[in-house]
Every structure is written in C-alpha cells, then in structure tokens.
Amino acid sequence: MHERILRRVVVLGTLAILGIVGMQTYWVATTWNLNDTEFSQKAQLALYGVARQLAAENYASLPKRDIVRQRSSNYFIVNTESEIDAQRLEYLMQQELQRLNLNVDFEYAIFDCSTNEMAYGGYCYADPDRRPIAATAGNLPPDENLLYYFGVKFPTRIGYIWQKMQLVVFLSVILLLTVAFFAYSLLVILRQRRLATMQKEFIDNMTHEFKTPLSTIRIAAAVLSRDERVARDARLSRYARLIHEQYERLNGQVEKVLQIASIEKGDFRIQRERIDLQELLPPLLSSARARTEERDGHLTWQLPDRPLPLYADPLHLTNILYNLLDNAVKYGGPAPRIAVVGRVAHDHLHLAVSDNGPGIAEEHQERLFEKFYRVPTGDVHDVKGFGLGLYYVHQICRAHRWDIRVESRPGRGTTLHLRLPLSTSSEAVPA
Template sequence: MSRRVFRILIILSVISIIGIITVQIVWVRKAYALRERQFRQTAFIALQDVANQVGRLNGITQSYTAVTQLSPDYFIVNTDSPVDPGILEHYIQNSLRNHHLITDFEYGIYNCESDRMIYGAFVSLNANPETVQASRNLPKFSRSPYYFGIHFPSQTSFIAGHLDGWIASSAAVLLVVLFFGYTLVVVLRQRKLTEVQRDFINNITHELQTPVATLRIAADVLQSDSIFSQPERHRQYVRVVQEESLRLQKQVSNVLQLSRSERMQFTINATEVDLHELLTEAATVFHPHVTLELRAENAVIRADRYHLENVINNLIDNALKYNTAVPHILVQTRNEGNRLLWSVQDNGIGIAREHHQVVFNQFYRVPTGNVHAVKGFGLGLYYVWKVIKAHRWQIVLESIPGVGSIFTVKVGETKKTAFLNF
C-alpha cells in the first residue's frame, strides 16, 4: 500500500470517528430534549389535575390554563381559592404517581395576606417512608392571589434515567470508537516500525556489502601473479584487507551485541572507575581533536568500565563523523551540588529540535546526517541511552543545527530527555 493511499485511509478513518461521535452526541441531545418536553407536558397535565381537584374541593370551576411554567423545573398552579397544605400535598403526590412522574419535588403556597410563599416543603416520592424537609424560598407570582409553586430539583436526573437505552448505546458506540482508535494507533506504530526496520535493513545491507565487495576485489588482486613483483602495491592491498576485515567485524559485532541485549536483560558489572582516567584515554585516542576540561573534584564513580568506555568513544566518534568543519570537541567534567556531570561538546552539524526526543530511539537516524560518509545502523545513541539507563543516570541533549551539540550525562536518576539551552 502506497503512503498516499495509507494517508487517505487514515484521514477518512479520523473523519469517520469524528462523524460517529458527532452524530451520537446530536442524537443524545435530541433524545434529552424530547424527554424534557414530555416531562413538561406530563407535569402540566398532572398539575392541572391537582388544580381541578382543589377546585372541586372548594366548589369552583377551574380554568384550563391554571398551570404556568416560569422555568424548566418550576411551575405555578392557580387555585383561585385557599387550600389546605396537607390536602394539597396529598393531591400532588397522587397526581404525579398516576402520571408516572416519580421524582422529588418541593412546593410552597402563596399567602396573599402576608404577600409571601409559606409552608415550603421538600417531598421525596422515592423515599420510604416519605421524607419531608424544610424548603428554600420559592419565587412569587403576581398574577393570582391564590396559587402554589412546585419545583422539581431532580428533573435532570429523572430525564436522564429514562435515557438508559440511549446512554447504553452511546457507551457501546464510544467503546467501539475507542477500540477502533486504539487499533489505528497500533497500525500507525507498526507501520512506522516497519519503515524503520526497512531503513535499517537497507543500511545494514549497504554497510555489509561495501567491505565484502572491497575484500573480494582485494582478494582477486592478491591472487594475481604480478602482485608479487610490486611489493608496495601488495602491502597496500594487504592493508585494505585488514582494514575492511576490522570494519566488517565491528559492524557484525555491533549488531550481535544489540541483538543479545534485546533478548536478555541489559545488566552492568559496576565497579569503582576513575572517570577522568577514561576520558583522558579517549582524548589520547582521538588526539588532536579533543580538549579536556576536568573540573570535577572527585571523579571516582561506580560504573561498568567496558560499557562506559564504549559510551565515551561513541559520543566522541559521532562528534567527529557529523562535522563538516575542523572538529573541535570539548570534554568536560564538573560538580553540580552533590552530582557529577560530564559532557561531550562539538562544533558539528547539530540536531534539529524535532529530532531531539527521538534521536535515542532504536534504528533512528537524523535525516540530515544520512550521508554516505557517515552511514550507520541508528544503534549508537540507542546503545548510549541503554547504558545510561542501566546505570540509572540521566542524559541531556542540547543542540542547534549549524552550531553543534552537547551531550551531558548526570550521574544519578535515569531519564531520557532533550533540552534547548543555548
């Protein structure tokens, strides 16, 4: 599948997920609005029945517009006559139950003599026995001298309780969408891993074929009879065979070492190591491009000498390879509080910000550094990070393209991070 087709499928999948979620939200909102209208209409009918019962009790004919809604959960019922609170509460409870509005409510009766709502009470139809509590002050209504107000504080939960089917279906759809999204993320990761592995195979094929081809050519030349009459040329080809053999051995060793570390738990054999001694030895090997500034007071640390040497050499070697000018590499040590810090700073091509968080990943190679002169497997910095992690230290990358990079190792807590502090 081409990248273009894959990207189109990803875009369509994302649009589909967003569309499904949007449609589900719209339908749930519409279902809630429909249930809300049904609640309001049922409440109107139930309260109108209460007004009619109060009218018959007082011997008056009640109008068909006795109920007025002041807010989504607050209603005013005109009785046109005084009403006993106990009788009113009984009428309200029976009417709500008959119309299947089994929900809590609070009511208050308007007293025209004192011009205020009196006898406020909270009634729970779900409680057994009934629970009656003091009510808050309900707002007044100025269009009638005899009325009562009723408030449904649990209206939202009552309506939501009648949307169980919608909520369950929405949860099922959301679960399916989440699984689909997770599958999509896994597919993207697997595709990325496949691309990385393909690049790795291409790199390793090129890196192994180059010395093999050189060895084959050198072997053909050394087999010729005329080469023995040219001692200088003979020594040159023998040197080529030796160099290419060592190069091939090093590449195979790197791959095998990584393979073993991936199959088995990466362990270290920690002993007391003089860091200044290791850095001095590395500076001698890479002379004259390395400058030392060893400022740490006590550089004796517990570390695996073999792996620590490899880390130091790897960082310095990268600083030399990824450099288009005359290399100037500064290796420093210093104390920061109770911690020991050592760093390798170069004046190379640098690493762009977007690569800082992934430069330590396995097989990853910065695109700008993917030139023939510095071909590799993308394993060097990954190995460095694994060693730092095994020691429970911290490695920090600071880099700007065209300026250079600083890899700082802090002896202590393990963390893979990257900062820009130039």
C-alpha cells in the first residue's frame, strides 16, 4: 500500500468515525429529549386528571391557569384550591398513571396550612409486588404563593427514560464496539505497514549489498575459466562452470528483486521501442529447449509465418518470456513436454506457453501472481524459488497494459496466456 493511499485511508477513516460518533450522539441526545418531553407531558396530564377529580369530589372549581407547575425535571406542584385527602390522592395518582401507561414510582406531600410545611404522604412503587418503604420526609419544597396544593416527585425518572431507550443504548454500544474495532484495525494496519517498510528496506539494502560480491564472483569465475591449468583439469573446469552457473542464477534473482523494488517505489519506467517478436523469441526458445532436453523432455513451438511487431520494452519482454519458459521447464514434471503456440486475431498476438506438469488447483490460481506466493506442496520442495517470477511478469504486463491469465487443471498441466497488441508502421509509441 502506497504512502499516499494509506494516508487517505487514515484520514477518511478518521472522518468516518467522527461522523458516525457525532450522528450517534445526536441521535441519543434527540431520543433522550423526546422521551423526557413525553414523560413531562404524561406526568402533567396525570396530575391534571387528579386535580380535576379532587375538585369534582369537593364540588370546587380549579384555577383558570397554572394548575400544574413543574418546579424541576421530576418535581411537580398541583394547585387545587380545595382540601386534599391523602389516601384519595394516592389512589387517584395510581389510577391516572396506569391510565397513561406511565409505570414509574412517585412520592407525594400535601401542604399543611397550620404549619406552613409540606406533610409527607408516602412513596408509591409502580410495581405493586414490591414492599413499600416507610414514609420519610423527601425533598419536596413548598410553594409560597399557593394555599391548597400537593407536590409529587418522580425519583426514578432517569431510570424510566433509560429503560425506554434500551434499543438505542444497545445499538450505541454495538456502534462503539465497531468503532473501537475499526480504530484497533487501523492501528494494526499502521504497525504492519511500518514493519513491512522496515522489512522491505532491509531486503532492498541487502540485495544491493549482494551486487559487489556477485561482481567479484563473476570476475573470479571468468579468470578461473580462462586459466589453462583449470581448463586441462576436468574437475576444476566443472567447478568453475558451476560457479559461473550459480552466479548467473543468483544474479538473476537479485536483478529481479531490484526491478520489483523499483516498480513498487514508482521509479519504474517502461522504455518502449518497436521490436519484432520473431527475432526476440527464437534464442529464448533454443535455450529453453536445451534445458528441457537435459531433463529428457521436449519443447515445440508454432508461430505465425509473418512479422510480429510489438511496441514494448525489449529487456522486460525478454524477461517475461524467459520466466514463462523457465517455469514451464521447472514445473513441467520429470520429463517436461512444453508447447509454445502463437496466433494472430484482431490485431493481437495470443501467445500460450503450456506444460504437462501436475497442474494448479483452482483455489491457488487467483493468487498465482501475488508476491512471494508459491503453490503449497506440503513438505516436498522439489523446485526452489522465491515466488517472484510470476509477480514480476504480472507487474510488467500491467505496466504494458497486456492481458495475462492462467489456465490449469490438476493432473493436466498448466497454460499461461498472453495477449499482446500488434503495432503498425504508422503507430506512434504510446506514453
């Protein structure tokens, strides 16, 4: 993941988290306000109903205004302008609250004119099965401007509103857990990114460091090969040739790692020029045939009898073809049978490289072009490699905007298909 893309992910993820948390906070606050307003309205309706019934029983009339006054969020004073019976008040309160489906505890007090104080009436539970507590003086202050009135307090108002918001609270908890998981995942991604960068820089530095000893080995192998005494000794000559072959193998892997590092850093540039595949491919096929015959195999090719002009980077096109042929030789079984077939259709060259190896299961084919990926073979590692060849091929094809795909079935070999656009003499080199 590039630094710019990672920065975008972090910024957009943070904005998304802040937006979601903000919306959820607004939703919870709005729901709380709605439930609080509903509670106040129901409580006032219930108290008004009680005052109306008390006035009717006393053949009195209610005040024209300010019958129910809300002194705080859970404390109300009701002006009746008539005498109040405590037992009757408690009964009517319970009836009105049940009628409005307001199942909440309450405590009440009645103003005593003789003492100018609130006479505490009692604490009533919404649940009748709960044992009532002894009446103790609650915080129900009087009103200096009224004469006949009672006060009602709802101690469990907050718990009642939270109970009404159970679904909202549950969804909020789920959202917070999701946000926490997302934030944790983001931290893990950043940590893994940092570790991957350190690993990549280490590999790149080590790969660059290999260039100097490899150059020394190449020079030493060339000197040994030209020495007359080594040439006369079959054993020493074989060792010198083996050193040169292993140098070529290791140098090829180092160059491949450096090229892939260049691609991933964005420093990679395709140097396209007009080339003819009919001139580029035969030397590669001859080399692959020699390696195939060393393993008692056979390689055949069939190409159109016409020029095959392409606009491509000659070096990277050569590396692509070499990698495809090399994979066919290595994974083609003990006696590989390799076929290279090309055909022209709709101004495109369709090139197929096939082998008769063990094939690749379908679940592994999608990951075949991933970096460092190798098809699992258990504890058997007959073919050595780093899983960079087809990754490099895929990156070069993508840079050229070529199509590449794999076709394989277990036990029936593997075919890699390339689709390359042919160029015309009047065509300009694309940028």
